[in-house]
Amino acid sequence: MKLAAIFGAALLALAPTQSKRPDKPEVCPYCKNDPALMNAAGVVSHGPVPIADKTSAELSAHAPGATWIVLETAHLRWASSLGETSVSQKERERVDAELAQLRAVLPAVPDKPRKLDPWLRLHLYAMKGEQLYTRFQAVLQVKDADFPEAPRVEPPYMGIGKFLGEQDKFEVVLHTTRASHARFTQSFSGVAVTDSFRWHVPKLHKFVVSAPAEDSDLREDRWLWPHVVHNLSHVFLCAYKHFAYDPPPWLDEGLALVLEKEAEPLSHTLEGEEGSYSDTRGPSDFGERARKLAASGKAKTLAQLTAAKSYDELGTDGLVQVWSITRFLLEQHPDKYALFLGRIKGQLDAKGLQTGEDLPGLQRTALKEIWGWSSADLDAAWSAWASAPAPKPGK
Ligand SMILES: [Zn+2]
Incomplete structure (x- = not known):
């Protein structure tokens, strides 16, 4: 009965629109x-x-x-x-x-x-x-x-x-x-x-x-x-x-920000209680902020970023950094990055069932097997790339 009443109200609400635009196909x-x-x-x-x-x-x-x-x-x-x-x-x-x-x-x-x-x-x-x-x-x-x-x-x-x-x-x-x-x-x-x-x-x-x-x-x-x-x-x-399980927030958020900024460089959606904003919060130029972070030596390590259990825990600079690390991996190591995503998303247990157990451990193993990198090796490689003075295309 309640649904019917609501539906009736919705139909009434539509009526003026339809009469105003009788030609609407x-x-x-x-x-x-x-x-x-x-x-x-x-x-x-x-x-x-x-x-x-x-x-x-x-x-x-x-x-x-x-x-x-x-x-x-x-x-x-x-x-x-x-x-x-x-x-x-x-x-x-x-x-x-x-x-x-x-x-x-x-x-x-x-x-x-x-x-x-x-x-x-x-x-x-x-x-x-x-x-x-x-x-x-x-x-x-x-x-x-x-x-x-x-x-x-x-x-x-x-x-x-x-x-x-x-x-x-x-x-x-x-x-x-x-x-x-x-x-x-x-x-x-x-x-x-x-x-x-x-x-x-x-x-x-x-x-x-x-x-x-x-x-x-x-x-x-x-x-x-x-x-x-x-x-x-x-x-x-x-x-x-x-x-079957959530991917690590740094990885998930980094890719979402990269693709969002490919669509509109000035847009960045922030996750969490406060919802989403466009260019009203955070740095307007992610590229410049990432360069400064990398050059300052104050950037977080991948191990620290991986420890963040939510988007909020990454913090604004952390978001800039995961965006920048993702761009680095995607642009400089696209084949390895694809393999890495596949490994992180497709973990199976001994019985062949999906499991999200020990993702930081899985990440360390995948970095080693795909790149021959430790977590600190990735930090150093990203830092060298991101702190280079040449402006990167996009923001
Ligand atoms: Zn159509």
Whole structure:
């Protein structure tokens, strides 16, 4: 009864929007329910699709107050209640380049629009989401075919499903309001969450990310997109070879920050109680801060960073440092870094079951076997690289 009442209220709330815009199409104006267009654009479905423990058709009941549209691609599902947005002069070039990519597969995408409507926004997120997935697979040096359809006994161990080791696709839910995000997260986790939230859905073996795009640091796509990248990096790494234990925070956070800053150099998402910020906290220039840290001799050791049990414990300089160490490993030792991630994520016990036991010990062994390095050797190699005066590209 309660659900019915809520659903009724949601329908009433939608009515003014619909009457104000009677011309609003039911179908996506870009792929137009045309199988050939959808196929070309990598669109598997515009819904309804599964989302968390429900379907996208039920979103209005659990995250009311908005019109939801959805898009599923090869590896991700998106649900969005975001409205239209203006393209600022600052963003013009970047948005036009993205629109040109989309127009190559969806000819109805307009040229230099002043505003992006909700469908266009969602299509851009979905397109960039698949590009990020490709980038992440390149970091791990894996491809779809490396992952099993179902758990298998033969080595190498790669998880229990074809989505980096999970059984189902990654889901991202973008809310216009924090209230909607809180109601939605409560509906499946039992906790009304304030800030962006990542969740491994029990039994379904998939990850969902929910983000409230209400505050100024997340309302604009310029900041929301890199924040989504940060969150997706975390769930992709957790998913790799199936999520059975948390990866070391330094490793997980370092990669998330690297990919976030590849998307937008000025964005950095901080984990923890205070949620996420863009450029309002911490150093604006991570590269310069990392160089100073390395040159000062006051940087933490990898052993100290590894001892941090949470993102908070890393501290601001620690976050800069794990970002910089990750860039060093990824840029100077990409093959070894990929092997290292695979070792840390795929630890099995004597019975062949996943175990997160003694990750610092596993890390020491992996450093020695892959690089021939002790933890202190990595500190010295990173310090020499990071303190070099030549400016590094990116920030
Ligand atoms: Zn479409």
